[in-house]
Amino acid sequence: MLPHQGIDIILGMNWMTENDAVLDIGSRIVVLKSSVSGRVLKIPVVCDFPDVFPEELPGLPPHRDVEFKIDLVPGTAPVSRRLYKMAPDELKELKTQLQEQLDKGFIRPSSSPWGCLALFVEKKDQGGKRLCVDYRPLNAVTVKNKYPLPHIDILFDQLAGARVFSKIDLRSGYYQIKIREEDIPKTTFSTRYGLYEYLVMSFGLNNAPAFFMYMMNLVFMNDLDKFVVVFIDDILIYSKDEKEHEEHLRIVLTRLRENKLYAKFNKCAF
Template sequence: MNLEKAFISVVKAITTKGYESAEDDVIYVHEPADVELTDYAQELAFLPDLSDHSPTELDFSAANVVNSALSADDQAKLVDVLKTHRNIMIASGNALPPPAYGVVCDINVEDHAPIKQRARRIPIRYLQKLYELLKGLLKANLVSFSDSQWASPIVKKNGEDIRLCIDYKMVKAVTAIMEYAMPLVDDLLTDLGSYLWFCSLDAASGFWAIMMTHEARKISAFICPLGHFEWLRMPFGLNNAPMIYQRMIDNALWDFCSQRVDGDFSQKR
């Protein structure tokens, strides 16, 4: 499959008389309802803009390990520690993080039949934007072309900005909710006086470190005039994504500190 050829074909079709009446009633069986996207914004998963996919190389010479209490030899040892764990680091730019250990994203819809929705029409003035978004996602190996029986449509969010997102409303309606204890901000504020040390950790593109199971890839598939795609890494917008990410953080920092997913903020007595 070729995204560029699909883009050219769709543009030609849109500019050809009769496109508006073209239908395909064989494959897609669910007709969209006329609702305002502002009525269920929480059901949408925004497509990230990775059109400028230009990750840089790790530069350990720029590592901030300077401290008046450390000798030059100690600073060099700290840099060596960073180099030892370079496989879990990414540089600046739109780089894809390495897969996380011990956690995957699965979607449990029990025995529900696949939900196939029709590709929504995208105004021609937004097709170039959609093409660039999808090209960036494919280049970053976040998505791939799909043959799934599931299909959620790409829609444009209401507003002046061009915000393209996936409407997962129907998928989320049949997804079993994962039971996992999420930390409360109130608990964090209450505990502030009991801690001596605080550490802020930034997990770059944290959701994308989580691989999708084969079943989750198929269920999360989305469709648009440029093709049918599925996620290889966990996207935003799925029912259980926050709980799965919190579990990954819990596993990574287990026995070191009590962790909070909000802002990747960690604390330790």
């Protein structure tokens, strides 16, 4: 722990999740658990939900009442960008990742007049490259979703009195949301090997975080401000004691199961 020297620091949910942080409301501090001595609660209820923690997503998301949509500013014409040159090793990786996405059903070949650029970014946690799409031209003509994201200080207030915590991180959360059929062509991206379009919500679409927050609030509406805090695809369950926590965990995992939402076990903490 470092002296703060009178300087306020804002810690985001992503940072706290990545660093396994625990909030101590009584002392108003954030505790970082040691990977060696940190105590991990063994809660049997988690073992009753193996289907919620698959090694891979089972395929396209199921039909839901809500689907991601891309509403355009009136008068907008399709936007297309020219390809940029990739190195031979990038082209090889491009082929591999395109095939993986095709096999999972997340993308399909396209003949859309739209076409944003595909590019690679470095993975922060695992190394290697992740295929991404530069959707800035599409975002510039998309009607913005004003659904609010929660403020971290408000989330802190909900945890007063809690002593037991678990966190659940959804597996490739965006890929668990379907795009409205009529909007799929707008997600088209250009590659050396042709045009492809997303059937699931893609990273880089500017309304994606707000829509995901909206969907998660629908799923956990009855639990918010009671024992659940949600920030996009991160779920924090908080309770006063271990017995209560087991009940809360069962409720949360049941909701995930009922809504066919899947978590990444090695990114969760129980």
